Amino acid sequence: MASSVANTTSSKRRRLLLLAAAVALTILVPPVSARRLPVQLVVYVHEILDGPGQTEKLLIRGPGPENPTLWPPNNLFGDTVVMDDLVTEDLAIDSAPVGRVYGTYMTGSMTLPVHTVSFTLRLSAGPYNGSTLVMAGIDDETIAREHAVVGGTEALRGAQGYVLGEVIPVSPPHYVVMKLTVNASVPVPTTKAKAAASHLIIDM
Ligand SMILES: *[C@@H]1O[C@H](CO)[C@@H](O)[C@H](O)[C@H]1NC(C)=O
Ligand SMILES: *[C@@H]1O[C@H](CO)[C@@H](O)[C@H](O)[C@H]1NC(C)=O
Numbered sequence: 001m002a003s004s005v006a007n008t009t010s011s012k013r014r015r016l017l018l019l020a021a022a023v024a025l026t027i028l029v030p031p032v033s034a035r036r037l038p039v040q041l042v043v044y045v046h047e048i049l050d051g052p053g054q055t056e057k058l059l060i061r062g063p064g065p066e067n068p069t070l071w072p073p074n075n076l077f078g079d080t081v082v083m084d085d086l087v088t089e090d091l092a093i094d095s096a097p098v099g100r101v102y103g104t105y106m107t108g109s110m111t112l113p114v115h116t117v118s119f120t121l122r123l124s125a126g127p128y129n130g131s132t133l134v135m136a137g138i139d140d141e142t143i144a145r146e147h148a149v150v151g152g153t154e155a156l157r158g159a160q161g162y163v164l165g166e167v168i169p170v171s172p173p174h175y176v177v178m179k180l181t182v183n184a185s186v187p188v189p190t191t192k193a194k195a196a197a198s199h200l201i202i203d204m
Contacts, residue, residue, distance in 0.1 A: 036185035039128075039159060043121070044168075045101050045178040046086045046093050056083040062107060069113040069141075071173075080106040087121065091168065091177060099123040105139065113141035121180070131156040133182065135163050149184040158187045 048055045062078020074081060082104050089096040103119025121133045131154035137147035145165035152159030161184025168177040 035188050037188055039133075039156065039161070039182065039184045039186055041128075041180070041182040043087050043089065043098055043180050043182075044091050044095075045180060046088065047083065047176050047178060048085075048174065049176075050174040055085045056081050059104065060106075065110055067107055067110060067113070069111070070107065074107065077107050077110045080104055083119065087123075089125075091170075091179075096125065098125045108138060115139040117147060121182075128155050130154050133159055133163075133184070139165070149182060152184075152186065156184075156186055159184045161185055 046055065058074060058079065059082040060078065060080040062076040062080065064076040064078070067075050067077055083101060085101045086093070086097060087099040087101055088094075089098050099122050101119050101121050103117065105115045105117040105119075108114050108116035116138050118136045119134075121135065123129055123131055123133075132152055133149055133156055134151045134153075135147045136150050139145050139147075145167075147163050147165065149159050149161040149163055151157075161182065163183070164181045166179040166181075168179055170177050
């Protein structure tokens with residue numbers, strides 16, 4: 001009997017301790033969103049497909065077949081274009097330069113207007129000067145262009161999110177601007193976060 005009372009008391013105490021620990025954790029662990037910093041950017045990519053100042057060129061002529069939904073010359077399955085495009089702050093090509101986009105896109109479907117894309121935005125101005133954002137996915141001309149932000153470097157290490165692309169015809173067919181709206185986040189980079197985490201681990 002006595003031992004059963006003691007057991008009940010100690011299990012009550014244990015439960016109280018667990019409850020206290022849970023409350024402490026709830027207070028100490030910030031919500032996931034608070035441990036990442038938002039990265040929101042709007043930039044304009046100048047794609048000059050031919051003529052003077054050309055920034056994109058056919059890298060590989062694909063084996064085909066011809067994709068009936070695309071126009072020549074780059075309409076063969078596997079056609080791959082390499083890019084080195086100027087990126088500016090505003091739509092005008094002579095607005096402030098903020099970086100470049102390097103990468104490739106490839107005709108990825110035999111029947112649909114789908115390209116696979118892989119590109120890296122390197123910033124050369126602003127708070128992320130010197131940092132890169134790596135983006136990849138597919139471009140389906142029949143749906144909204146959205147790519148994954150799969151990573152980054154320097155101040156943008158560990159970036160995750162998405163980027164929306166909107167084509168603005170400036171002087172088609174050889175010059176278009178791609179407006180990129182990046183909505184991503186990066187882990188809070190401070191050693192404070194690490195210290196807080198180790199404090200939690202020791203407490204537990
Ligand atoms: C960006 O960083 C580079 C290298 O540190 C520096 O030379 C350049 O002036 C910076 N550009 C701007 C616009 O801050
Ligand atoms: C950015 O993405 C987050 C998370 O998906 C979302 O909550 C937020 O509304 C988005 N912001 C913008 C400006 O689209």
